[in-house]
Each structure stands twice: as structure tokens, then as C-alpha cells.
Amino acid sequence: MSNDHPEYQEALFHLACELDIPDRVLQPIRHLVGCSLGRIFWIDWLRSDAKDPGWVPTPGDHDDPQWHRVDGWPEMGGSSRYRKWSRRAQLWMQWHSVDAWHVADWLVTAQSDGHAWLAKVDEQGHPKKLMKCGTLDRLVHEASKGLRNRNARLARDVVLGLKDEHFILDLGVGHTLVHLRSRSALRKEGVLMGHCIGQGGYDDLLNDPDVILASVRAPDGTPMATLDIRRGYIRQLCARGNTEPSDAVKGLVKGAADAFGWKDWCNRRGSRDDADYCSEGIAILRDLPSARRI
DSSP states (O other): OGGGSTTHHHHHHHHHHHHTOOHHHHGGGHHHHIIIIIHHHHHHHHHHHHHOSSEEEOSSSOSSOOEEEOSOOGGGOSOHHHHHHHHHHHHHHHHHHHHHHHHHHHHHHHHHHTOGGGGOBOTTSOBHHHHTOOSHHHHHHHHHHHHSSTTHHHHHTOOOOTTTEEEEEEEETTEEEEEEOSHHHHHHHHHHHTSGGGSSTTGGGTTOTTEEEEEEEOTTSOEEEEEEEETTEEEEEEOGGGOOOOHHHHHHHHHHHHHHTOEEGGGSTTOOOSTTOOOOSOOTTTTSOGGGOO
């Protein structure tokens, strides 16, 4: 279907760039990403273009939404197609990053563990489980269901030592921020929080000096939220079940962000193309004072 469109592969390329997954992790699942996240990404923009191919509003219930230009600025000459899909991928990930990364983590786990559904394919060789998902919400549902039971019992019984977790910061009122430093720590965090950090997709990041995987802990040591920080930018902040943290937890994290100078993932270098950008996609630091933004 859409694979024959002259812009389809360009669209998938820019989506893969915005997913920001290491090549060694992305390559084994690239075909799965294409027929799941890539297909939904493409369909979303086809629907948008049917209404207005040049501009798109910030999604959601807004009386006066922010509008974004998405036609690639053809009057500038050169590669307007490149600019077009680069901008669209950036916007889509700003709005859907947490869900997209959750699905990607599920695909990594399914591929590495050889899940049976991967072998049930259609005439084009695409897994039927992915192709039946017509929306991002449906993909997220399948991802959550698929990740729920992996290594759950084993991880709950894991006893962590000093080399597995390291204290980072006192967040106040008995709350702490803890650095997750081993596979065992990730496994246990993932099980207790009901999300995908312990499913194997993050293991290769443990030795990356530019990455911090951390946990916000209650006074009794119970995890309240999990942080993914890369090159000084907060990429993800997820509460239990991959949901958005409470305002209280986000307030604790803002204290850590202020202390260490962490910034919003949307504001990293290269993530802005034009003046109509605003950081509507990620709620982690949206209330951070302007002095802490780029």
C-alpha cells in the first residue's frame, strides 16, 4: 500500500532518527518498527494532509491550539521533502514519545526472546499482531500486555546490593533519587513499576557515560517514577504502568533537574526547526522556570 508512495521511506527514515534508538538495538527490529510505529505515523499524516497539508494544530482539546507548519517550506528551495518529514517526525514524537518508546521496547523484547507471534505473518511478511493495530493506542495496549509477565517472578525475588543501585540526591521529605546501575536493578524496577525498563532494551545503556537511568523513591524505598536521562536531557519520566507522574513527583524531579542542570528532551540541539515550536509533547518539565530552559 503506502510502501509505494515516493515519500514513504523518507518518512520512516526521519521517524527512526527521532526515536533515537542505538543502531545496534534498532537494526534487528527495523522491519517491525516500519510495519507498526512507521505505518501508524504515516497514516496519521495522511489523515492530517487530507485536512490541511501545510499546517497542523497541536492535538488535544484546545480552544486556541498552537499551529505548526509541516509542508517543508518549499519556497526555500533545496530538499523541502527532507525538511517536511524531519519536522513531522519531531512533532509526532513530541506528542507521542512515551507511547512510541514503550512500543519500541516491546518490539526489542519480542525479537530478542523470539516471541511466537513474530512467525505469524501476512503475505508481505509482516506480523499479523502488528498489522491488526490501526492506532497508536492499540499498539500501546498490545505492548503493555506483551511486557506484563516477562521475568516478573524472577525479578521480584532479586536482592540488590551496593553495586546495583547508587544514591544520587536527597529530594526532600524522605524522598531520594537512585541511580540504577545493573541489569538486576533494571529488572526489579521494571517489575515493581509495571513498565519496560527491565525488559532488556535498556541493558546496553548501563555502561554509557552519557546515560543515567534513575528511580524516584518514596521514604520507604518504594519506586514512584523512573527517569531516563541522556546527555543531560530528560528523555522519559514514567510512573507506574507507564503513566504520567503526579504533580508532586514532577515537583521532586524538577528539584533534581535544577540541581544537575537537566533539560527537556524537546529542547536538545537539532530538535527545533522554526519559530512555531513549543514544548507541548513532554510534560516532565513543562512547568520548569524559563531560566532552566534552552
